Amino acid sequence: MTATVYVSRDAAALSVGAEGVAQGIARAAAARADQVDIVRSGSRGMFWLEPLVEVATPTGRIAYGPVAPEDVAALFDAGFLKGGAHRLSLGPTEEIAYFKKQERLTFARVGVTDPLRLSDYEAHGGFRGLRAALAMAPRDIVEEVVRSGLRGRGGAAFPCGIKWRTVLGAEALPKYVVCNADEGDSGTFSDRMIMEGDPFVLLEGMAIAGLAVGATKGYIYLRSEYPDAERTLALAIATARQAGRLGDDLLGSGRAFDVEVRRGAGAYICGEETALLESLEGKRGMVRPKPPLPALEGLFGRPTAVNNVITLASVPIILDKGAKYYASYGMGRSQGTLPFQLAGNIKHGGLVEKAFGVTLRELLYDYGGGSASGRPIRAVQVGGPLGAFLPQSRFDTPLDYEAFAAVGGMIGHGGVVVFDDTVDMAKMARYAMEFCAIESCGKCTPCRIGSTRGVEVIDHIRAGRKPAQNLALLRDLCETMTHGSLCAMGGLTPAPVLSALEHFPEDFGASPAGKVS
């Protein structure tokens, strides 16, 4: 009997040696004449356990990890192909606490299936959403997505269905679907994991978007630092085309939709949708003023649905299981699930897909297991480099767009970066300005010059030069950047700065009341 073994092909797993482990298993199996089918799946998102090896058994998959190549022989000796006991055995994968409590809708197949095997995808519910959509009028698809409450997962949280409604209503032709896969926020990797672990779900989501808005062409603007994702997508697209899941005749319906991958220009700002469109058109990635909205004048001046990877990848399940099913997850106006990404100084870094409403504390401690260093967690930055820093006192805030906004935070793309009590928050504030100075597109003045001046002013403060005046200047600068900048890059850079100043004034040499000590 052939045993099926799963080893991740996800870049995070590869970076800790999954390739060597997979090869080791293949060699050992050959040497021992064991029949082994090694499936290179996506990652289950438990990075501290990678390289994770799973074996299919009649009672479900049994996990081992983290496995080093030198452990392979012992695993064979322990009969791991049948789920045998070994010190690396973690028991049934889906019983691992970190995994068990998750609510995996978007990531349902990631780590489970062979990302490039179409039959595997379809055996696990793939293309049911597209089939449903093909039977629907565009307007009905759009309204279904509206009802699901799906909001933009790239960070802006704009209702996806409303955006599609605008594109559908636009008269100009042709229209486009553009997938923003320029995942650039620090501590985020959910886009990458989908593209490497379940690329068909993204293609299916884009095809549904195309049907909904009346576009026959989609582009994936892919972060240049994702070569594995690029290879996987290329293979997935070729496979889907060959099988009539993309191209001129979607599932024999006579309807067309095709996808092209474009490698990004290697700039953070190209993740901003209008700069992305400029870059996709072959120009320097510079932010465009809005309006006009990309939904009306987007790629090449045509109506364009620009959506994040996770947004699009969440669409098939909505069409498959219905808006109601999806909307039954979450809280308030934050419906459905979000794949949170735990990174930084955290013991159990990885991906946690949960319905909105989970608290930060749960994520940090129940899933993350506290800091990697074992020291107390002092601050958390949620939502990428433009997100606010949150102190312990905010850890009970539920992860809900509105609740987070109420405490000055931003969920953004769901990245959670953890710092222990050794962090210097003035230095982190400086880093926020420095990041902006390096990544600003250079178009608007508050961002272009302001970020550099911000670094300098914080340097003055940290060096104790005229601290009161410079703190006042920093606040004025943040006001100018917040309200004067052209896009969210300059507009949100003050968020980490001001939150650091608000919650950790002592790091700036000021007393908690904001007065200079």
Place this chain on the structure above:
Amino acid sequence: MYSVKEPDGGTPQRTSEPVVTLEIDGVRVVVPAGTSVMRAAAGIDVRIPKLCATDTLEAFGSCRLCLVEIEGRKGYPASCTTVAEAGMKVRTQSDKLAKLRRGTMELYISDHPLDCLTCPANGNCELQEMAGVVGLREVRYGYDGSNHLRVAKDESNPYFTFDPSKCIVCSRCVRACEETQGTFALTLLGRGFESTISPGNADFLSSECVSCGACVQACPTATLMEKSVVDKGQPDHSVVTTCAYCGVGCSFRAEMKGSEVVRMVPNKDGGANHGHSCVKGRFAWGYATHPDRVKKPMIRQTIREPWREVSWEEAIGYAASEFRRIQAKYGRDSIGGITSSRCSNEETYLVQKLVRAAFGNNNVDTCARVCHSPTGYGLKTTLGESAGTQNFDSVREADVIVVIGANPTEAHPVFASQMKKRLREGAKLIVVDPRRIDLVRMPHVEASYHLQLLPGTNVAVINALAHVVVTEGLHDEDFVRRRCDPSEYEKWKAFICEERNSPEATERVTGVSAADVRGAARLYAKGGNGAIYYGLGVTEHSQGSTMVIGIANLAMVTGNLGRPGVGVNPLRGQNNVQGSCDMGSFPHEFPGYRHVSDPIVRASFEQDWGVRLEAEPGLRIPNMFDAALDGSFKGLYVQGEDIAQSDPDTKHVMAALEAMECIVVQDIFANETAKFAHVFLPGSSFLEKDGTFTNAERRVSRVRKVMPALAGLSDWEVTVALSNALGYPMHYDHPSQIMDEIARLTPTFRGVSYEKIDRLGSIQWPCNDKAPDGTPVMHEEEFVRGKGRFVVTQYVPTDERTTRKYPLLLTTGRILTQYNVGAQTRRTANVAWHHEDVLEIHPHDAEQRGIRDGEWVGVASRAGETTLRADITERVQPGVVYTTFHHPESGANVVTTENADWATSCPEYKVTAVQVSRAVEPSTWQKRFEEQQRAQADLLPGHARS
């Protein structure tokens, strides 16, 4: 940026029909839909602070000074990028806005040198002005932080400096280069604080920059600044006038200090150029005060004698007495005059009047003889009027643009920019040219078809295009039935359908594939509005007139006439070549293209001028030369044309000039023709006189005197004095009186007056009771001649064909930075780009002859031989070589022959069979030229160079 402040609405004007009503600072404003909040505010004199916005460029939204508050909207939208909407309530001033604007300005100034008092933009700097407007009082960041204050200046361009230390990265220059000029030479390098403007990792001079000046014009600070302003300081007043280079006729503001020009800036209100310019008009005006200018009249008995400076009275008296002596000895017809397409309408009119009334013959011709005379003939024959059918703005509505034998990016750059803009918007392009001109493929422009024909086969190609249209049923039956003469059409149709005109049949002759001809014909006929633009590559052929007719036939049969977006558009070479033709410069026509034999017309002139006029047409320029050589033509008054350099077959021309007894040259420089002259009357440049020029779109614009004539008299005053001396008195106090006379005597000009031009800015003729404000697009209801006339255009190969001895075809053209014979541009810093004419030769032909790039090569034809440096390039096809004729010592016209258009004698400059071979020394002609050059220079007082 205009030194004498012009209003700037911040964003371009919208002209849409629907309007929206909004409220700005409590005031109700009604604007066309699509108008920005900023422009709407400017309309009620609410000036919202701005730096990156200017009304010649689309809104960009980068400077963040123009933020406003809009009721019901989050945040502080930029008023430049926010479109006015009905019911919008906008506040442009609040404490919060003031603080944000000041905060942003504080950032600007934290990276800006504080040298306002010594800055060339002092007093005319938008940054300085805005700092004042927003009330910036301190820069709390100090000046020790990161900055760009020590970045080196780029002074490589001869006309302007680029000082990055003063740059505020508003991208107005980059956008001007893209949107206005369409060259894409400038870019933004780096990110964030390191974002800097760059001419593409090169200095300006060696970059793709074409020095059109759009970036300089757009710059709100001293970053891009005219060197003339750096040297002289800010101007104190300005005068609107018209450029004196090409036929685009750009309107300029001469910005002055007293009577000294500080700079020329394109006029935003200019009907032809809308605020754009090229390197010639914008910068190359220094020739006007070049030391070579001749400022004193001179005379001499023979051309071997030194010149003698004399008074105006003596010079004019001598010229008059010589003309009368010659007429007494050789007859009334033994003298003549040549009018200039460089001079004003009024001056041209006076010269032809002088010839007809004072000389008493019709021996008047003009340099249009050698360029667009076939246009006059061809368009008059088919459509009824000797002029282009459209205005330039018409191109904005063209869907398919056909460029035939023209190189607009070099020769008509400002119009080319407008054309490129339309092409970037999606119009299709067909290029018919033996050479791969830049338009064929350049940034964001690519021709759908390049019909790369062999020189001399134009008519075969145009016939093949028409053949496809008719035989494939792509013609506009309805238009033809309504607008054209049916019997002429039937005759033409039978001819054009003949198999010999099919693209398959002409392929062998033209070298253009039948498939391409068919594709191009279908595109032109069915691609929407089809507009044809053509140049001297059409006219300067033995079948030049036939080709113009062929173009008109094609436009008529496809219905591409009589509305905006279509038409037949000759791109005229010289500032006033249209005007000089209009003004009766041809030997057979009075002003307004009316034949001298028409007794009613002649009577009207006789009555007005008080003399009897000759009913027989006089001599054309080539006939004058022939007559000079057989001794019957002895005296010539040449105003502003260098026939010795510009006319073909130089050796023949020089022999003719040497045979004359009195040549009177009126020019601003001692030119090549002056070497054969007996009287030299110093001319006045366009800056030194009042008058009008008429551009290629029939637009009559004012030329205004901004400084006194260097030699004391404007050209028109000299002609008046000469006429008076000849005993035919002329009385004019001001050129406006000459225009009044023109209007009185010319139906198409009846409504033109200086007062009206001043009021409207410019007027496109016909301007009369039917069209009191002029006529942008002609032939709208019916053709000027009534029914459009199809004329059979049989292709007759030129006699000038390749032989074993002369196996290559030479064709000639122009380059951006030089103008025609170069008398002006060679006396400016434009020589930095083009200091010599070169011979373009295909690598294959060069290889066969062992020619290496940059080597001297001899170019020989049956007419003569010269030497040039070889430029090996695939722009030319194998078998074809190409050169320009901007430098006299190049002797391009030593090689060209006496072949000419059958109808108008326009020389066949574009086809000469030549041989090219390696050379070690200048040709015999060039050696003689150099000798003569030295000898004549020695004869000039003070040895001014020619």
